[in-house]
Amino acid sequence: MAAQARRRSLVLRRIVATPAPDPGAPNLEAAVLPETGRAPGGGWRRHLGSLAFLTPAGIWLLVIVGYPLIGTIRDSFYNNDSTKLVGLGNYKTLFSTADILVTFRNNVIWVIVFPFLVTFLGLLFAVLTERVRWATAFKTIIFMPIAFSATASALVWNSIMSIDPHVGMLNASIETVDDWFNAPGLYPVNASAGQTVASLAATGLRPGPGATLESTATVAPGQTLKLGMIGISPATLQLVGAEKAVVPPAASGAVSGVVWRDFSPSHPAVRGVVFPDEDGIAGLHLSLLSSNGSSVASTVTDAHGAFSFSSLSTGSYRVEVVANNFASGFTGIYWLSGTQSLTPTSGLSQTAQALLSVPLVDLSMITAYLWIWAGFAMVIIGAGLAALNREVLEAARIDGATEWQTFRRVTMPMLAPVLIVVLVTMIINVLKIFDIIVNMAPSVSQANTLAVAMYDFGYASSPSANGLASAIAVILFILVVPVIYINLRRIR
Amino acid sequence: MSVAEAAGLAIPVRRRRLSIHFRPSRLVLNVVLVLVAIFWLVPTISLTVISFRPEGLFGISGWWTVLTAPSQLTIQNYETLLSTGFATGGILDSLVTTAAITVPATILVTVLSSLAAYSLVFGRWRGRTAVFLVIVALLVVPVQVALIPVAQLYDAFGNLTGLKLFGSLPGVIIFHVAFGLPFGVFLMRNFYTGIPKDLLEAGRIDGAGEWTLFRRVVMPLGLPAAASLAIFQFIWVWNDLLVGLVFLGGNPHHTLTIFLFSQTRTLAANYWVISTGAMISIIVPLAIFFSFQRYFVRGVLAGAVK
Numbered sequence: 001m002a003a004q005a006r007r008r009s010l011v012l013r014r015i016v017a018t019p020a021p022d023p024g025a026p027n028l029e030a031a032v033l034p035e036t037g038r039a040p041g042g043g044w045r046r047h048l049g050s051l052a053f054l055t056p057a058g059i060w061l062l063v064i065v066g067y068p069l070i071g072t073i074r075d076s077f078y079n080n081d082s083t084k085l086v087g088l089g090n091y092k093t094l095f096s097t098a099d100i101l102v103t104f105r106n107n108v109i110w111v112i113v114f115p116f117l118v119t120f121l122g123l124l125f126a127v128l129t130e131r132v133r134w135a136t137a138f139k140t141i142i143f144m145p146i147a148f149s150a151t152a153s154a155l156v157w158n159s160i161m162s163i164d165p166h167v168g169m170l171n172a173s174i175e176t177v178d179d180w181f182n183a184p185g186l187y188p189v190n191a192s193a194g195q196t197v198a199s200l201a202a203t204g205l206r207p208g209p210g211a212t213l214e215s216t217a218t219v220a221p222g223q224t225l226k227l228g229m230i231g232i233s234p235a236t237l238q239l240v241g242a243e244k245a246v247v248p249p250a251a252s253g254a255v256s257g258v259v260w261r262d263f264s265p266s267h268p269a270v271r272g273v274v275f276p277d278e279d280g281i282a283g284l285h286l287s288l289l290s291s292n293g294s295s296v297a298s299t300v301t302d303a304h305g306a307f308s309f310s311s312l313s314t315g316s317y318r319v320e321v322v323a324n325n326f327a328s329g330f331t332g333i334y335w336l337s338g339t340q341s342l343t344p345t346s347g348l349s350q351t352a353q354a355l356l357s358v359p360l361v362d363l364s365m366i367t368a369y370l371w372i373w374a375g376f377a378m379v380i381i382g383a384g385l386a387a388l389n390r391e392v393l394e395a396a397r398i399d400g401a402t403e404w405q406t407f408r409r410v411t412m413p414m415l416a417p418v419l420i421v422v423l424v425t426m427i428i429n430v431l432k433i434f435d436i437i438v439n440m441a442p443s444v445s446q447a448n449t450l451a452v453a454m455y456d457f458g459y460a461s462s463p464s465a466n467g468l469a470s471a472i473a474v475i476l477f478i479l480v481v482p483v484i485y486i487n488l489r490r491i492r
Numbered sequence: 493m494s495v496a497e498a499a500g501l502a503i504p505v506r507r508r509r510l511s512i513h514f515r516p517s518r519l520v521l522n523v524v525l526v527l528v529a530i531f532w533l534v535p536t537i538s539l540t541v542i543s544f545r546p547e548g549l550f551g552i553s554g555w556w557t558v559l560t561a562p563s564q565l566t567i568q569n570y571e572t573l574l575s576t577g578f579a580t581g582g583i584l585d586s587l588v589t590t591a592a593i594t595v596p597a598t599i600l601v602t603v604l605s606s607l608a609a610y611s612l613v614f615g616r617w618r619g620r621t622a623v624f625l626v627i628v629a630l631l632v633v634p635v636q637v638a639l640i641p642v643a644q645l646y647d648a649f650g651n652l653t654g655l656k657l658f659g660s661l662p663g664v665i666i667f668h669v670a671f672g673l674p675f676g677v678f679l680m681r682n683f684y685t686g687i688p689k690d691l692l693e694a695g696r697i698d699g700a701g702e703w704t705l706f707r708r709v710v711m712p713l714g715l716p717a718a719a720s721l722a723i724f725q726f727i728w729v730w731n732d733l734l735v736g737l738v739f740l741g742g743n744p745h746h747t748l749t750i751f752l753f754s755q756t757r758t759l760a761a762n763y764w765v766i767s768t769g770a771m772i773s774i775i776v777p778l779a780i781f782f783s784f785q786r787y788f789v790r791g792v793l794a795g796a797v798k
Contacts, residue, residue, distance in 0.1 A: 049702035050615035054623070057673050064642055064670030065630055071641030127529070132525060140785065141529045144536070146792075147781035149731030151749040151769040155756065156535045159542065162557035164551060167763075169538060236556050371535060376792060383793055432634040435733045435749070439756055451537065451734070454636050459738055466640055473636040482628045492626050 052237075069477070075470035082466055090471035098354045101455045102446050105355050106362060109458050110433055110449065114366050115426035119419055122372060122377020126385055127407070129378075139382070143375030150372065154439035161335035168332065175330040184329025186240050186283050189233055195231065197326050202262040203228030203272040205377035211323040214289065218316040221384045225319055228262025228271060229281055237261060237279050245280040246304040255317055256308035259284055259301050280305020289318045335364045338445020354446075361447045365440050373429070379424045384418030385411070424483055431479055450476055543569055543771045547764040549578025562576035569768040570742075580744045583769050586751040591737070591776075592659055592727045594746065597668040602722045604669070606714060610706050612677070613684040614692055624681060630674040635667075639738050642667060664739045668729050674722050679794045684710060720791035723784050727777045748773035 037173065079086050094100050125142060127137035145153060162168030189195045189211070198207035204227045208214035219225055226247060247261035264275035276436040287298040288309045296317075297309045309317075334340065341357035348356065388411065396406045434451040441447035448456070450472050458469030541555040544565045558564060576582045612620050646657035657663035687710060695705050711718075733749040740750065752773060755766045781788060 050611045051617050053607040053702070054609075054611035054615070057604040057677060058623075060604065060666075060670050061627070061630065061673055063645070064667060065633060065638055065674075068638035068641035068645070070632065071644070072637045075640060123680065126754060128525060132522065138525055138529055141532050142790075144778070144781065145532070147727055147777040148774050149733065149749050149752075149777075151731070151733050151752050152539075152774050153535070155752060155766050155770050156539045158756070159767070160535060160538060166551055166554055169534070169554065173554070221679065319528065371532065379789055379792060393506070401547060428632050428634075432636060438733075439753060443757065449637060450632075453641075455737070458640055470640055473634070473639070476634045477637045478634045483632050486633060487628050488625055491625065 020076070020219060020261075026387070048225060057427060070479075072470045073475045075466055076474045078467050080461065080465040086467065090467045092474070093468060093474075094471055095220075098350055100453060102354045103448045103450050105357075106447060106449045107358075107431065109358060109367070110430040111361050111427055114430050115423045117366070118370055118426050119372050119381075119422045121378075121383045122422060123376040123415075123419065125374065125378040126382040129382070129434070130385060139375070139378060142378055145372045146375055148372070150369075150435035151439050153372050154365075154436045155266055157364070157371070158336065158440055161274050161364050163334045163336075164334040166336070170335060171266055171330070171332040174333065178330035182327070182329060183324075185285075185325040185327045186326050187236060187281075189326040189329035192331065197323075200229045200231045200326075202230040205229065205321070208320055211326055213321040214320045218291070218318055219255050220316055221314060222252045223255065223310040224248065225255070226256030226272070226274065227257060227259045227321075228321065229321075230261070230263050232281065234261075234279070237462040240282050241303055242279045242282040243303045244276065245274050245278050246306055247274055248306040250307060251308065251310065253312055254308050255276065255288060255312060255319065257319065257436050258305045259321070260305045266272070268486060285322045287320045287322050288312075289320050291316050295320070305452065334360070334362045336440065336442060338442045338447045341446075344408055357446065359441075359446045359468065361441045361445060365436050365447070368440065369430075373426065377426070380422050381418055384415050387492040388414050401429070424486065426428055428483055429481055432476055498614045535571065539767055539770055540761070541565075542767040545569075547762075550763050569764045571766060573768050573772075581746060581751075583748075583751060583772055585774075586746045586748045587772065589745040590730060590747045590749075590773075593664050594726055597665045597672065597729045597780070598722050598726045600665070601672035601676045601725045602718050604720055605673060605680045605721060606674070606711060607682030607706070608677045609684050609714075610702075613687075614689070614702075614705070614710070624677075626698060627674050627677050633671075633674075635671050635735060638667070638670070640756045645739065655722050659740060661740075661743075661745075664736055667739055668732070668736055671735075672725050672728065676725065679721050679724075679791070680714060680717055682794065683714055687713050716787065716790070717794075718793065719784065723780060723788045724791035726780060727788070730777050749757055754771045 033401055033402045056358050062348065068469060071174040073081055075166065076090055076451065077085060077087060079089070094216060125138075130139050132138065148156075159167055160169045163173075165171045187200075189200075189247060197211040197213060201207060201213050202223060204216050205213045206216045213229075215225055215227060217225070224247065233401075242261075245258055247258045248256045259281045260274055260276065261279050262271050264273075266277055267273070267275055268375060280303065280307060281299055282303045284301040284305070284307075285298065286307055287295040290296045297312070298314050299309055301307045303438060307319075309319075342363065343356060343358050353372045392414070393406060396410045401409070432451045433449050434455065437447060437449055437452050438455075454469045454472040456477070538555050541558050542550070542616065542724050544567065545555060545558065545564055546564065546568060549564060576584075578584045578588065611617075612624050623761040643658055646663050649659060650656045655667065690707055691713075692705050695709055700708070730751065732747070733753060736750050737753070740747065746754065748769070752766060752769050755769065
């Protein structure tokens with residue numbers, strides 16, 4: 001274990017503390033060279049021999065990375081079919097088109113939000129697991145998603161965040177909690193499909209106040225009512241255990257009746273008759289309204305759709321089918337919405353909207369991406385923690401520093417270089433983020449990033465817009481130049 | 493451990509402080525970590541379960557109902573998906589295509605990087621540091637800067653020689669190798685600098701050529717680093733979408749990621765195909781991840797800049 005930690009710290013020191021290529025080394029070797037040059041084979045040929053080892057990689061890099069880099073910069077100053085020099089025209093187009101400003105905005109969101117979140121999570125996990133026995137198992141679990149392609153991960157999260165609570169676990173969880181407070185009725189109305197409560201009334205019913213139905217006729221004790229409804233599927237009725245509709249006998253002092261599915265397959269056009277192949281509407285909550293409209297009694301229909309309000313004083317009443325029968329409950333949040341914004345943007349100009357809105361799907365994709373990369377941050381920061389000088393920490397503790405003080409004033413400053421490595425790596429990573437966007441965001445959305453826009457311009461559009469695509473590539477390159485500078489400084 | 497205990501005994505005050513002030517409640521810590529671990533496992537479990545549920549149940553009931561009704565599990569999705577065999581554009585064909593790209597790209601990067609790193613560390617020519625710095629600079633260059641010119645280069649090469657690189661597997665491999673090399677050289681060079689130069693000097697005096705020294709001394713010593721690089725590169729290329737999408741354009745053979753991507757882009761996405769396909773696509777990298785986790789971690793640690 002200790003050896004492993006040491007090995008890790010060794011590797012880490014190489015990245016973080018820089019394996020400074022000793023500037024004195026070449027001279028030293030040059031001094032040695034004449035001596036070994038006398039060995040069979042001669043220094044000359046050795047020179048060539050080892051240079052030859054570099055040649056394949058060198059040529060490869062020159063042709064496929066070096067030359068194209070220059071080619072892209074050149075193309076970015078040409079028009080879209082690379083025939084006419086347009087100067088900064090492509091760049092002007094990029095910075096003045098609302099759709100492309102949206103992609104810049106998304107890159108900014110990613111770069112600002114993601115690297116810090118993932119570094120924080122990685123630090124948290126690395127610190128928390130330091131004193132846990134099953135740290136290795138925990139780290140393996142967190143680290144594992146890095147082996148998945150971003151494409152596969154995006155597909156997994158697509159299903160978790162699906163709007164349908166029968167598919168999406170997130171919405172299903174919310175639904176479960178929501179149902180405790182806001183239970184759906186037995187006969188939910190699908191408002192999003194344009195269904196209304198009023199459309200359910202068939203016989204003896206009319207829309208009442210709110211999302212209710214009430215009997216068209218007033219009724220006195222001793223009378224019966226036949227209330228027909230349509231638009232309720234046989235499957236729903238089967239689910240609630242409904243049976244053949246039965247009209248109950250009239251009883252003195254009681255208002256009784258039946259609520260039934262007023263649609264007979266054998267007589268599809270006839271309403272208002274209770275046929276033997278029609279089911280009662282079971283479990284329906286009813287209330288009895290007095291002439292002034294207040295509720296005086298309530299009941300629930302039985303399996304045959306029959307109901308009875310007994311021991312009533314004389315008067316005229318109406319029967320109401322109360323609103324909660326039709327409550328649809330939680331219908332799902334569209335987590336993958338590419339247009340719904342987290343920030344209020346109404347009343348802003350189109351450009352301001354393009355710059356200031358934060359689509360919900362950005363948040364969902366950042367969550368999925370955290371799932372992939374938190375393990376990476378954790379492993380690197382964990383290695384950094386293991387490489388810290390224990391004596392300094394011990395000294396701080398012995399001097400009476402609390403755990404938090406030690407962490408804040410000693411561990412964090414010593415860990416800073418590692419945290420910066422993680423941050424910078426993640427910034428580069430999300431600058432060119434592509435896979436997760438094209439697989440998770442809806443194809444027409446406000447969630448595109450520069451890499452996606454570049455792909456669209458260069459390959460998905462016809463004819464391809466090479467000038468614009470190259471200009472985006474150059475912008476991506478310019479954005480990593482500071483990182484190149486930092487890396488070179490570190491290595492030097 | 494015994495040292496720590498000894499230290500603890502030597503400073504009893506510190507021990508007491510630790511137990512009173514510093515230790516957060518272990519139980520709370522463990523419960524929190526278990527919850528986090530479950531949260532992290534859920535997506536993988538959900539993908540697995542969905543791939544083993546009948547197609548017809550998707551959208552009717554959630555995958556979690558398997559907890560109460562495990563009998564719904566079936567291998568029917570796999571049978572259906574695999575029944576087309578190696579038909580072009582199918583899942584097995586994509587698996588083969590992905591392997592046919594990944595394996596050569598990995599071998600080439602590992603070998604060429606090792607050779608280049610040998611030259612940079614043990615060579616005697618001037619400008620080695622400058623070349624290394626150029627390679628470090630290339631580490632973070634995004635693939636986007638090369639996509640369009642390389643495609644044009646491939647076209648020009650095709651017109652000249654009649655060999656088609658654009659839309660062919662070699663075209664994809666060549667591109668992957670180019671963008672794998674900077675990291676490969678960086679990692680191998682850092683490892684080789686730890687090999688004592690005396691070892692080579694001894695060989696040189698005995699008259700061994702550079703190739704012999706590389707083959708017999710440096711390469712065997714550098715195997716752990718080469719393994720890290722190979723695993724890292726393998727998973728990197730296996731999981732790539734963009735490069736395949738661009739340079740395989742028009743080719744009827746797809747990589748696994750392209751297969752999945754095109755499924756999500758069809759009008760009625762078949763989730764059973766997507767989840768089963770995704771499962772098949774992650775089997776290989778996952779097996780490699782678990783078999784060579786230590787090497788992989790080392791590669792990740794060394795490659796923190798990529």
